[in-house]
Amino acid sequence: MILYFTGTGNSLSVARQLAAATGDTAVHIADLTKHGTCTLIRDRVIGFVFPVYFGDIPWPVQEFIRNTKFAPSAYIYAVATCGSTPGNALYNLQQLLAWHRCRLAYADSVSMIANSTSTWKKGVSYDYRRLDAAKDHVAAIAHAVMERRESLRHVKRSLAGSIMGLGVVRQVGSRRFTITANPDACVGCGLCVHICPVGNLTLKDGKVVVSDHCAMCMACVQWCPHGGIFVHGHAIAREDQYHHPEVNAEDLYRR
Ligand SMILES: Cc1cc2nc3c(=O)[nH]c(=O)nc-3n(C[C@H](O)[C@H](O)[C@H](O)COP(=O)(O)O)c2cc1C
Structure with a gap:
């Protein structure tokens, strides 16, 4: 199962592409949390796709993971979509899953178009070619997932992510x-x-x-x-x- 969260469709497009390539099903996290219940996901392969907010995971995704049980032996992978920098999002996901005794096996971030730019800038010209590059990147990720490859080289903390994670910075940003x-x-x-x-x-x-x-x-x-x-x-x-x-x-x- 591919569990995604999205506001403006970048992550949905990635989840769809992964689903098409791997033959898996993409499900919006909100559809599993509507009634606030704890969910049990028994799938042997689980993918997370979500946008990066302030170098971190959106709170609905964090909450979903905290309230969900996963098969400990599942092959878990993740794709964080972002404007340019994933910050600590993948690292924080790894920690969150470890808290559940689950292991993130493969993770990557995909630079797309920042949906935040127009909140502070007028006359934005979006470079849609970035989405073509993102498609190629996601095709490579799908390939790695189908081979059940393991790689955590993109799972790291960054200075930018740590600064964005500071309470006061987060407050001002929010x-x-x-x-x-x-x-x-x-x-x-x-x-x-x-x-x-x-x-x-x-x-x-x-x-x-x-x-x-x-x-x-x-x-x-x-x-x-x-x-x-x-x-x-x-x-x-x-x-x-x-x-x-x-x-x-x-x-x-x-x-
Ligand atoms: C509140 C907010 C914070 C964001 N923070 C980051 C960030 O730290 N790094 C980054 O590269 N992009 C950031 N972005 C851009 C989104 O991560 C990016 O556009 C994402 O692909 C949107 O996904 P969606 O279309 O599935 O909602 C932020 C966007 C929002 C709305």
Whole structure:
């Protein structure tokens, strides 16, 4: 089973490509955690695919792993998708799995397009050729997984990851990704409610209401066609919004 988490589709595209190459099934972590229960995954081969946030693993993925039991002898691999630097994400995953007495056998990070750029910059020009390079990279990873290769050479701590992991740095960084409702623009279509992977958004009186357990995945701000969600107090212009070109909002519908 390939367990993925995604906000803007990069990780979904990687999970899909791995699933197609290996004949495995890709499942969104949110679909297994809807009812907050502890899950038992008996699969002999388990892949994790997730985006890097502040050089670390998104909290819903961490929480899922903490609340899940895996077969200790499973072949476990991971792919972290990122803009450029995975920081300590893979190292932290290895530690988290070790806590479960499970062993990460193979891990790599894939540089794609940073879905965070448009939260602080206007007039972004995305270099979509990076996604072609990412496809080649993922094809090589799929090959390694099919051969059950073992390699942890990408599993390491980095100075950047350790700095990003500091409480105060994380706090300041998170503030830049704080989302709030923009009631003047929200038309109450509910798209954001459907695609939020952690159920942080609801509609009340035809307008979006933001709750307090955001995963910072940026799905709502990057997909809303009306600018109905602010990030750090402003809406992202339509032309600056990013999502993986082969992923549709419907692919992310969770509820
Ligand atoms: C809150 C936040 C923090 C991020 N931190 C990092 C980071 O530390 N390093 C990096 O290379 N990319 C970072 N990114 C970019 C994402 O990891 C990258 O775009 C990822 O592929 C998005 O995956 P998705 O489309 O599956 O959601 C960050 C993005 C967000 C929204």
